Amino acid sequence: MSGRNFGDDGLFFLAEGLGYNQNAEEVNFSGNGITAVGLKAFDGILQTNIVLKTLNLSGNAIGDEGAKCLSDILMGNAGIQKLQLNSTGLGDEGARAIAEMLKKNSTLRVLELNNNMIDYTGFASLAGALLENNAIRSIHLNGNYGGPLGAASLAKGIEGNKSLRELHLHGNDIGNEGIRALMSGLSAHRGKITLLDIGNNDIGSKGAFHVAEFIKKTKSLLWLNLYMNDIGDEGAERIADALKLNRTITTVDLGGNNIHASGASAIASVLKDNSTITTLELGYNPIGPDGAKALCEVLKFHGKIETLKLGWCQIGPKGAEYIADCLKYNTTLSTLDLRANGLGDDGAICLARSLKIVNEALTSLDLGFNEIRDKGAFALAQALKANEDLAVTSLNLASNFLTKYGQVALTEAQDHVYEMSEKEINIYF
16 A cells, blocks of 8 residues: 555544454555654554554654654554654654653564664664663664764663664764774674674774674674775775684675775685675775686685675776686676676677586676677677576676667577577566
8 A cells, every 4th residue: 555645534544444454464554645643543453453563654754743653552562573664754752752662562573764864862762772672673774863973872772682683774974983882782782683784884994993893703693784885995804804704694795885906805815715605795896807806716616605796896808807717617606796897898708708618507697887789799699599508597788789689689599598498588688
C-alpha cells in the first residue's frame, strides 16, 4: 500500500482492519501523506495485534508528534519486530520518545530512522535506551546529524548493550574524533557486532587508525563499510595491516577513499594469506593500471575473492590487460565491476581473449561507461560463442558507443549460446 496517498482518513480504515486481521505479518504504508493525527488510529489496535511483525511508515511527515504517539502505542505491543520510520521528519524529541519506548519494548529487533533530523541529543537518548534494551539487533541512523558528539554518546550505549548486531551510521559527519570514541565503545562492546556502516563520515587517515585497531580486536565483524571517506593510502595501509590479523570480515568496502596504487598494493598484500574476504569494493579510487596490476598479481593464485568492484578506478586498457591475465588463472571471481575505466576497444579485446580461453567462475561482468565501440563488441561476441564452458550469465555494456552492428553481433552470440547449451546470457546495452 505504499505511495497510494490515502492520508489520515485512509489509515483510519486500514488500522481498523488490522484490529481484526490475524494473518498479515507485514504492512507497508510508506509515502501516503500520513501525519501525526492519523497515527492515533493505531491506538488500541497495535496493542492487541501480535501477528504483525513489520510496520513501514517511511516517507510520511509524522514528525516528533507522530513519533511520540506511535511510541506510546508500541510500549504495549508484543509483536512488531521491525519498525521503519525513514524520512519522516523526526528530530531529537521524536528520538527521545522512541528511546523511552525501547526501554520497555522487548520484541523490536530492527529500527530504521534513516534520513531524519536527529542530532547528538537524539543520539544520546537512543544510547541511553541501549543500556536498558536487550532485544534490539539492528539500528539504522544513516543520513542524520549525529556528528562527533552523537557518535561518542552512542559508543557509551553500545558498550553496555549485548544484543546489538548491526550499526548503520552512514552520512553523519562523525569525523576522526567521533570515530575514535565509537571504535573505543565497539571494542568494549559485550555483544557481537557483525555489520558496521560508517561510510561518508569525513574519516581521514587518523580515523582509519582507530578503525584498524577495532578490526584487530573484533571476533564477530563480517561486513565493514568505509565508503566515501578520505582515508587515502596511509589509511588503506593501516586497514590492510589490521585485516592481516582478522579472520571474520568477509566484505570490505573502501570505495571513494582517495586510494592510489600504493594503497591498492597494501590491500592486495592482505589477500595473499586472507581467504576470509570474499567481497572487495575499491571503486571511485584512482588506483590506475599499477593498482590493478598489484591486485591481479595476487588474485591470480591467491585469496577467495568472489566479488571485485573496480568501477571509476582509472585503470585504462593497460589495467584491462592485467585483469585479463588474472582471469586466465583465477578460479573464484564470479562478479567483476569495471565500469567507467576508459577501457575502450583495446581493453574489451583483451578481456575477450581471456574469456575465450577458459573461465568457469565469472558469471557477471560489468563494462558500462567504457567507450567501447563495435570492434570491442565483436571481440566479446566471438568470446561468448567460442567458449563452451564460459560461465558468464550477465554482461553489461550500457552507456558505451555501440552501433546496431555491435549490438546485433552480441545478440547473435547470445542466441548461439542458447541454441548450443540452453544457457541464457543477459546482455544490457
